[in-house]
Amino acid sequence: MAEVMRGMRLGAQSLESDQGVELSSRKSVQFVCPSDHNFEVVFSADAELPDTWECKRCDAIGIRQENGKSISLAASDAEAARTHYDMVLERRSRDELEDLLAEVLADMRKRRSEGRLTA
Ligand SMILES: [Zn+2]
Secondary structure (H helix, E strand, O other): OHHHHHHHHHHHHHHHOOOOOOOOOEEEEEEEOOOOOEEEEEEEOOOOOOOEEEOOOOOOEEEEEEOOEEOOOHHHHHHHOOOHHHHHHHHOOHHHHHHHHHHHHHHHHHHHHOOOOOO
C-alpha cells in the first residue's frame, strides 16, 4: 500500500512540470516550398513574420503555413512576379547598370560587325 501511494505522488508531480514551456520569446514558423519540403524557421516572438522563406533544402521559395495550410500570397503577388531584371536593379546601383549596359552594347556591336550576330 505504501508503494502505491509513493507512485501516485511522483506521477502527480511530473504532470505539473509541463507548465512554463514558453519561456523564451521565440516562435517557430512552418514553411512549405513548391517541392513539398517542410521546414521550420525560428523567429523572435515580436518579429514581423515573412510570407515566404528560402527553402533550406532546395533554395526554392517556401510559403508560410498557418493552421496547416499555406497563407494567401495575394498581397505579395507583385513581388512574386518580379523579374530577374528587377532584382538586378535592386542589387546594383544605376551607375553600375549603365556601365554594364554599355559593355553589353559594345560587345553586341563588336559581334555584329564581325558577322557573328544576326539581327
Ligand atoms: Zn524545397
